[in-house]
Amino acid sequence: EVDRTVTVLAGRDSVHWPVIGSACMTLAYLAGLIVMLFRIGRGIKRQRKLLRFCGGRDQHLRSPEMVVEAAASSLGRILCTSITVFQGQGTALVIGFFRPVILINTTLVTGLLPEQLEQILAHELAHVYRRDPLTLFVQRLVEAFLFFNPATWYVSHHVSRLRELCCDEWVAQTCSGASFASTLLRCVSLNHGTASSSETEL
DSSP, X not given: OHHHHHHHXXXXXXXXXXXXXXXXXXXXXXXXXXXXXXHHHHHHHHHHHHHHTSOBSSSSOSSXXXXXXXXHHHTTOOOOOEEEEEOSSOOXXXXXXXXOEEEEEHHHHHHXXXXXXXXXXXXXXXXXXXXXXXXHHHHHHHHHHTTTOHXXXXXXXXXXXXXXXXXXXXXXXXXXXXXXXHHHHHHHHHHXXXXXXXXXXX
């Protein structure tokens, strides 16, 4: 009778371990998911803060609508966004899903030649036309829910790289490759404070 009781208790203990293991894995996954979702929320909050404290549409850009319209025209598209400038870290980016806004650093506005600035804005407009802000948000959600899979990060990195290459290709079709390459090099120099002109983050 005693041996039977010990066997039953041992059997119960062995059943509990898989349950405990599953619970621990579930908690670990939920913790990771919360961290990833917090990362997404922090990024959105940072963008909104940047938009709130940017310098304004016309503060540094002369006729910003004309510059952006010229960039849109070079891509064979109609202008569908607005532009504003900011100071501090960063170069250029697009914010917003349904009403996108292009933010560009003042150093680029004051340092790049007009045709170079038009090329940078054309790159950002390509992101708008392709609806990249929305697809990037979906990409970040996939990363959040599948953060535990290394293939997720590999594919995500590859997709991000292709996204930028696609926008570069759009711009390269409107100008010479050498001209656009020179603009990108100029941007890199300005971003590191080694030139007297301005630059953008692509």
